[in-house]
Amino acid sequence: MNQGAEAVWAVIPAAGQGVRMDDPTPKQYHPLAGRAVLQWAVEAMLGVTAVRGVMVALAPDDRHWQGLAAAAHPRVHTCTGGAQRAASVRAGLTALRERGADPGDAVLVHDAARPAVTVTAIERLLTIAASEADGGLLALPVRDTLKMDAGDGHIASTIARDGLWQAQTPQLFPLGRLQEALDQADASVTDEAAAMELLGARPRLVEGEVGNIKYTYAGDRQWLAEQLRGRVGDTQ
Template identity: 55%
Template sequence: MIAAAGAGLRAGDEIPKQYHVVAGRSVLAWSLDALLAVPGMSGVMLAVAAEDTRATTLPAAEDSRVHFCSGGAERAASVRSALRALAAIGAGDEDWVLVHDAARPAVAVSDIERLVDAVGDEPDGGLLACPVRDTLKRADANGAVAETAAREGLWQAMTPQLFPLGRLRDALDAADDRVTDEAGAMERMGARPILVAASLSNIKYTYPEDAPLLARWMISTGGEGA
């Protein structure tokens, strides 16, 4: 499923960032096509805002595997809604669900395949991520350095994240909407998801300055990451 119900105001436009055009196509179109290209993908559920009229006009929306549901104000609410919608069209608790953020258009299909292969039948699931490379500073209330944080063992979480539908639903039902990713909800239930290294290109489109960088990656690789 793809979480695509957010307003994306930090990207600097009244238009939701998933519909910003990068390298000739919308951010959501790139993300949707990446998931549809994964071998064995049986369907993709898009969780969009209730007032969204753009999603159904995407070229890939004509694919019979693409479905739509109304998302929520927070990411966790959108994922819960998508899981219910998947169950309503026949998905079972043991089926595996990839949860992707619409704002990561440069995800490489090969990375998603590696995630699926690495997780296998591991019930705790897994996620794409990247080891932290830079020195980390913690700021105080005045914006000055309070301390330098050790980066050893730290990873930057990305998407997609892969979990069994039933376990993910239960984890999200037990969590509140402030949980920032699915792995975090699973961890609260005692799970230890597998970290699978992803390409550096799999950045989240958050700020206006991200668009030119993503566009270069998309043009140079044809949408297959870096």
């Protein structure tokens, strides 16, 4: 991937069910500050001028997507995702290729459950990592002391935090290389950077933002809603 990449695309895997939420509605469709979590995530990608199109990978039985404004946007497309994240991202990449994307194009992969990422952060990632052959990702240096659980609720050891970063999304990679990485990786990989690392890649760490947290627990809702209030209201 380099500055001459033909285009930039985005993939959002949104086929998950959010089992930690204890809610029959998948968490990507929970309302936050007047919009669904997924709507916020899609709008962030659309706010980046360089992004040619956004591919959203949905569950086969999704009953909520058509109710979002994003469903009618001309730069937004959908495909059927899989039971695990890696399968959904792979499906999204394949669908982009079918729409004319090239292996040398850049692709941003973003969590459906990260609604508060800013256009500024995404553009910073593109500026810094677009010239990197191995791509890059938003991340934050770990601030807190880390403890290893012995498995019984007691501390086994303290882990040095020096050099540790907490991965965020979006993550940016050459489309073709990411396809190769996901084809070879175990389906259980939790992010695209891990799959790329298995190919020997060393993605660039680009400083993200504290507010770009993943909506994981019910307690995250109020905090994220506060972050999102006051942002521009119209889908771009």
